Amino acid sequence: MLLNLDFSSSIPIYMQIRNYVVMAIANGEIANGEKLPPIRALADEIGVNMMTVSKAYQLLKREGYISTDRRNGATISYRTDKVAYSQESLDELKLKIAELKLAGMSEVELINLCKKFYEED
Amino acid sequence: MLLNLDFSSSIPIYMQIRNYVVMAIANGEIANGEKLPPIRALADEIGVNMMTVSKAYQLLKREGYISTDRRNGATISYRTDKVAYSQESLDELKLKIAELKLAGMSEVELINLCKKFYEED
Amino acid sequence: MLLNLDFSSSIPIYMQIRNYVVMAIANGEIANGEKLPPIRALADEIGVNMMTVSKAYQLLKREGYISTDRRNGATISYRTDKVAYSQESLDELKLKIAELKLAGMSEVELINLCKKFYEED
Amino acid sequence: MLLNLDFSSSIPIYMQIRNYVVMAIANGEIANGEKLPPIRALADEIGVNMMTVSKAYQLLKREGYISTDRRNGATISYRTDKVAYSQESLDELKLKIAELKLAGMSEVELINLCKKFYEED
DNA sequence: GTGGTCTAGACCACC
DNA sequence: GTGGTCTAGACCACG
Secondary structure, eight states, X not given: XXXXXXXXXXXXXXXXXXXXXXXXXXXXXXOTTOBOOXXXXXXXXXXXXXXXXXXXXXXXXXXXXXXXXXXXXXXXXOOSSOOOOOHHHHHHHHHHXXXXXXXXXXXXXXXXXXXXXXXXX | OOOOOXXXXXXXXXXXXXXHHHHHHHTTSSOTTOBOOOHHHHXXXXXXXXXXXXXXXXXXHHTTSEEEETTTEEEEOOOSSOOOOOHHHHHHHHHHHHHHHHTTOOHHHHHHHHHHHHHHO | OOOOOXXXXXXXXXXXXXXXXXXXXXXXXXXXXXXXXXXXXXXXXXXXXXXXXXXXXXXXXXXXXXXXXXXXXXXXXXXXXXXXXXXXXXXHHHHHHHHHHHTTOOHHHHHHHHHHHHXXX | XXXXXXXXXXXXXXXXXXXXXXXXXXXXXXOTTOBOOOHHHHHHHHTOOHHHHHHHHHHHHHTTSEEEETTTEEEEOXXXXXXXXXXXXXXXXXXXXXXXXXXXXXXXXXXXXXXHHHXXX
């Protein structure tokens, strides 16, 4: 796992770990059914406390991205059939787009970027 | 200003105010050159501490959306010519797209949504 | 034995096995005096460790649902005459009812549900 | 808050705290809108770590029983209009009833008990 | 003063 | 060996 943590970021570390895993699933780096490293191993590797990684895994589990199995540790297991995004999620997208628009991004640029990200992901 | 604050949200109140202003600028509700309400007035109106509104204004200023002037208060003044979005901003967009993709949103849906948001904004 | 194990559940596997047997006794699927499958056979069938099945059987024995005999394996043998439910058991029922009440279930619904479950069981 | 913790129970402490609050809401001991003690105060009072109480509060928040407000701490705020109980919740009720039936409880006793608990709660 | 996050350990249940 | 829980501290963001 090549995840770059920013310890001075305002984004909590457990959330950065969670975000990395979500991205890694989306871009195919980690396939459905594959295993995540054990909590302790990952914690040692990236130099954070076990509890912090545990918090990230529990969040991912609650969000339906992974399942933790007493026998095998944490494995990627998101439902591919469900279509369910919250209003909150859409609001966040809208806000991001507003920011980019004000930063001077044209509609065409935005669409191209979205396509690129969607396909990379 | 019709902004709905969610005091139990995990998003800090000053950030909710900041987000509202950014959206309002993007969708044209507040035009460039217009003035934001005085800190004290807005604080009273929405029932929060003056410090909180002040923090939101300072953030908006730091981000280049508004400028503050001792005589005129806070006025919208974002540069329309500059094209500058940070890598961080793009990463956040990418993450949002990854989440929506995993939640089952198709590429077509995403593009349509982005167009809609961009034009509304 | 048609028991669906959920390996990613927070309920330990041995407890899921135990729960299944209790339900099966209650709804008459397994009659008093009948035999449970040998530990090894059941373990193979459902794909878990023998220790896990053994733990479930030991728990069932401790709770008085089955008796184990070196010659005959495990047989259902709960006392039908005793009337003995622990305070703990009642507390758990009370908690469940509290949760359902707060989730919006009416008293009538609850009673109908309880009757249905009691008679099915 | 008069909650009796059983430190030797297999039920985690944070879950015992959560259960207590759910019961207290159901039986009216804590009204909607009332405040829960601050995390640190409750932790000191019952002699457990702050993190443990925090975990209980976060769980209650996720389950929709309370909301935490940066200004006022944790307040009871469950939605009274929603009617939503999970299949899992019903399964647990069914299991409890099966156990009580096997322990010799008659249907009439069960119904009376449920009524009593529902009304007390 | 509130909740949120994090650390560096420890013990336990489960498999 | 796995995740889950807990402790006794600490610092931070928020209001």
